[in-house]
Amino acid sequence: QVQLVESGGGSVQPGGSLRLSCKTSGTFFSFIGMGWYRQTPGNQREMVATITIDGDTNYADFVKGRFTISRDNSKNTVYLEMRSLEPDDTAVYYCQTGLAPSPSDSWGQGTQVTVSS
Numbered sequence: 001q002v003q004l005v006e007s008g009g010g011s012v013q014p015g016g017s018l019r020l021s022c023k024t025s026g027t028f029f030s031f032i033g034m035g036w037y038r039q040t041p042g043n044q045r046e047m048v049a050t051i052t053i054d055g056d057t058n059y060a061d062f063v064k065g066r067f068t069i070s071r072d073n074s075k076n077t078v079y080l081e082m083r084s085l086e087p088d089d090t091a092v093y094y095c096q097t098g099l100a101p102s103p104s105d106s107w108g109q110g111t112q113v114t115v116s117s
Contacts, residue, residue, distance in 0.1 A: 001026050001106075002024065002025070002026045002027045002097055002106065003024065003025045003026050003108075004022060004023075004024055004094075004095050004096065004097075004106075004107070004108035005022065005023045005024075005108055005109075006020060006021070006022050006093060006094060006095055006108050006109065006110050006111040007020070007021050007022075007023075007111055008020040008021045008111055009092075009093060009111030009112045009113045009114075010112075010113070010114070011114040011115075011116070012085055012113075012114070012115055013115070013116070013117060014085060014086055014087060014115055014116075014117060015084055015085065016085050016115070017081070017082060017083045017084075017085065018082045018085065018113060019079060019080070019081050019082070020036070020079065020080040020081075020082065020093055020095075020111060020113075021077055021078075021079055022034070022036070022077060022078045022079070022080075022095030022108075023075070023076060023077050024076045024077070024078070024095075024097070025076060027097055029071075029073060029076040030053065030073045031053055032053060032097050032098065033050060033051060033052045033053060033097070033098055033099040034050065034051055034069075034071060034078040034095060034096070034097060034098075035047060035048070035049065035050035035051070035069075035095065035096055035098070035099060035101065036048040036049045036050075036069060036078070036080045036093060036094070036095055037093070037094045037095070037096060037101070038089075038091035038092065038093045038094070038113075039091055039092050039094070039110075040090065040091045040092075044103075045094065045103065046060065047060055048060055048063055048067065048080070048093070049063065049067055049068075049069035049080060050069070050099050051069045051070070051071055051078065052099065055071070057069050062088070063082075063089075066082065066083050066084045066085075067080060067081065067082050067083070068080070068081040068083075069081075078095055080093070082113070085113075085115045086115060087115050087116060087117075088115075089113060089115050090113060090114050090115050090116070091113060092110040092111070092112050092113075093110055093111050093112075093113055094107050094108060094110040095108065
Protein backbone atom coordinates (compact mmCIF):
# COMPACT_ATOMS: atom_id res chain seq x y z
CA GLN A 1 0.00 0.00 0.00
CA VAL A 2 1.29 3.42 -1.00
CA GLN A 3 1.07 6.23 1.52
CA LEU A 4 1.30 9.88 0.56
CA VAL A 5 1.71 12.85 2.86
CA GLU A 6 1.59 16.34 1.39
CA SER A 7 2.77 19.45 3.20
CA GLY A 8 3.94 23.00 2.62
CA GLY A 9 0.70 24.69 1.68
CA GLY A 10 -0.41 27.99 3.08
CA SER A 11 -1.86 31.40 2.37
CA VAL A 12 0.10 33.88 0.26
CA GLN A 13 -0.48 37.06 -1.69
CA PRO A 14 -0.42 37.11 -5.49
CA GLY A 15 3.15 36.89 -6.71
CA GLY A 16 4.25 34.92 -3.70
CA SER A 17 5.95 31.54 -3.54
CA LEU A 18 5.47 28.21 -1.82
CA ARG A 19 7.32 24.91 -1.79
CA LEU A 20 5.18 21.81 -1.47
CA SER A 21 6.53 18.46 -0.36
CA CYS A 22 5.15 14.96 -0.76
CA LYS A 23 6.62 12.18 1.32
CA THR A 24 5.92 8.69 0.00
CA SER A 25 6.18 5.24 1.49
CA GLY A 26 5.15 1.73 0.56
CA THR A 27 6.57 1.85 -2.95
CA PHE A 28 9.88 1.80 -4.75
CA PHE A 29 10.03 5.54 -5.22
CA SER A 30 13.03 5.51 -7.53
CA PHE A 31 11.15 3.34 -10.04
CA ILE A 32 7.84 5.14 -10.40
CA GLY A 33 6.72 8.41 -11.85
CA MET A 34 5.17 11.04 -9.62
CA GLY A 35 2.80 13.88 -10.13
CA TRP A 36 1.14 16.87 -8.53
CA TYR A 37 -2.58 17.51 -8.98
CA ARG A 38 -4.99 20.09 -7.70
CA GLN A 39 -8.71 20.38 -7.12
CA THR A 40 -11.13 23.20 -6.38
CA PRO A 41 -14.73 22.85 -5.17
CA GLY A 42 -17.03 21.69 -7.95
CA ASN A 43 -14.21 20.85 -10.33
CA GLN A 44 -12.38 17.70 -11.29
CA ARG A 45 -8.88 17.08 -10.10
CA GLU A 46 -6.42 18.31 -12.71
CA MET A 47 -2.80 17.58 -13.46
CA VAL A 48 -0.30 20.24 -12.48
CA ALA A 49 3.06 18.60 -13.12
CA THR A 50 4.58 15.15 -13.49
CA ILE A 51 8.07 13.74 -13.34
CA THR A 52 9.24 10.39 -14.67
CA ILE A 53 11.72 8.00 -13.15
CA ASP A 54 14.31 9.51 -15.47
CA GLY A 55 13.54 13.05 -14.37
CA ASP A 56 11.60 14.13 -17.45
CA THR A 57 8.97 16.69 -16.52
CA ASN A 58 5.62 17.73 -17.90
CA TYR A 59 3.57 20.75 -16.88
CA ALA A 60 0.06 21.96 -17.35
CA ASP A 61 -0.11 25.05 -19.53
CA PHE A 62 -1.39 27.18 -16.69
CA VAL A 63 1.76 26.66 -14.60
CA LYS A 64 4.51 26.51 -17.21
CA GLY A 65 7.32 28.87 -16.36
CA ARG A 66 6.10 29.31 -12.80
CA PHE A 67 6.20 25.88 -11.15
CA THR A 68 9.02 23.36 -10.93
CA ILE A 69 8.63 19.70 -9.99
CA SER A 70 11.59 17.77 -8.64
CA ARG A 71 12.32 14.62 -6.69
CA ASP A 72 14.78 13.47 -4.07
CA ASN A 73 15.05 9.70 -4.26
CA SER A 74 17.10 9.49 -1.08
CA LYS A 75 14.16 10.98 0.82
CA ASN A 76 11.33 9.36 -1.15
CA THR A 77 9.99 12.85 -1.66
CA VAL A 78 8.70 14.88 -4.56
CA TYR A 79 8.57 18.68 -4.47
CA LEU A 80 6.67 21.41 -6.22
CA GLU A 81 8.22 24.86 -6.21
CA MET A 82 5.51 27.40 -6.90
CA ARG A 83 6.41 30.93 -7.96
CA SER A 84 4.42 33.92 -9.15
CA LEU A 85 1.31 32.48 -7.59
CA GLU A 86 -2.04 33.72 -8.83
CA PRO A 87 -5.52 33.64 -7.25
CA ASP A 88 -6.52 30.94 -9.75
CA ASP A 89 -3.85 28.71 -8.22
CA THR A 90 -5.97 28.44 -5.09
CA ALA A 91 -6.77 24.77 -4.61
CA VAL A 92 -6.00 21.66 -2.63
CA TYR A 93 -2.82 20.15 -4.00
CA TYR A 94 -2.25 16.39 -4.03
CA CYS A 95 0.57 14.12 -5.07
CA GLN A 96 0.16 10.67 -6.56
CA THR A 97 2.22 7.82 -7.94
CA GLY A 98 2.20 7.10 -11.64
CA LEU A 99 1.69 9.42 -14.57
CA ALA A 100 -2.02 8.81 -15.12
CA PRO A 101 -3.73 8.20 -11.77
CA SER A 102 -7.37 7.27 -11.44
CA PRO A 103 -9.92 9.08 -9.26
CA SER A 104 -10.49 5.72 -7.59
CA ASP A 105 -6.89 5.55 -6.44
CA SER A 106 -6.08 6.21 -2.82
CA TRP A 107 -5.35 9.90 -2.38
CA GLY A 108 -3.80 11.66 0.56
CA GLN A 109 -5.24 14.55 2.50
CA GLY A 110 -3.63 17.12 0.25
CA THR A 111 -2.36 20.53 1.23
CA GLN A 112 -4.32 23.75 0.86
CA VAL A 113 -2.88 26.62 -1.16
CA THR A 114 -4.69 29.94 -0.95
CA VAL A 115 -3.65 32.95 -3.01
CA SER A 116 -5.45 36.21 -2.27
CA SER A 117 -4.82 39.89 -1.76
